[in-house]
Amino acid sequence: MYKSKITGMGMYVPENEITNRDLTALMDTSHEWILERTGIESRRHIKKGDGNTTATMGVKASRIAIERSGIDKNDIELILFATLSPDYYFPGSGVIVQKELDIPTCPAMDIRNQCSGFIYALSTADQFIKTGMYKNILIIGSENHSGGLDMTTRGRGVSVIFGDGAGALVLSRSSSEETGILSTHLHSEGKYAEELSLIGPSTRRWVPEIMAANDAEDTSYYPYMNGQLVFKNAVVRFSEVIMEGLQENQMTPDQIDMLIPHQANLRISQFIQKKFGLTDDQVYNNIMRYGNTTAGSIPIAMTEAWEAGKIKSGDLVVLAAFGSGFTWGSALIRW
């Protein structure tokens, strides 16, 4: 079996910065509430007309990742695109990236696992490389949340949290046995499917039905989150799935050099940090600046951490995520 290795990473966030104070002009909220409950100070939102979409932000992040990996774009054999906010209902955003990057006929596939989407995509790519089927895979996590949020007081429990942005990486066949992805661990619990969801428009609530109802109070086309239930499950599942990865590799928490958690809530990251006895330098957080960018959050954070020199050769890097589905997962990487 082959081993896979990250050979290039990139990120892109829109320029338009929305601070907590900016949000107070739109809804009944406060900088203090948002900061205290989530750790978020600002986030980026696409500005109407700036040309950014989920797919095009993914393209921008991908170009950087491909350049840093040193491969030719035509050496990419598979594109995996993780998002909950695709440009179109169909086709997926992976094929739009393929079009924009002008890569002729490699397969492109979208992954629908929300906050865990990037880890699901990384795991999927790892399997394709392990079996020898592909040598270079482009993985993208990107979200345009801002266009679909209820930016009134009614939606404040969800809308203040989410931001737009994209991250990408190239996963390649490794020539070394020692470095690369050690293992990935994926879980879902469908009984909580509706606890963090966006249910309309959908094939259950088809567009003509919603349009005919013309109901301004219909919130089904905005995301819904049972925040406290999600929070409680998140802290348990994050811990479990990190432990699962460590045990699989006969490792202990003190061997972690860098934990990059999905940026859901700073309080969740801090809980995990404490639980695993990690220092501030061993956990990378950027939710303060970008909010929760769902599938984009881990690759954006990884890129920033790497650019800042916080991930060094030989480090044990642990990724972990939890979110809608519920879905969760982890990945252990020897850098």
Ligand code: UT7
């Ligand atoms: O990435 C996917 C995974 N997502 C997560 O992991 C998110 C997990 N959940 C959370 O992070 C938290 O539950 C939230 C940050 C979403 C909410 O924090 P909370 O401490 O659970 O607040 P709450 O929902 O219990 O609301 C407390 C109060 C309520 O008012 P009352 O009923 O106590 O009067 C809310 O109406 O805070 C109110 N509230 C707000 N106030 C000001 C809710 N949102 C806001 C807001 N500004 N934006």
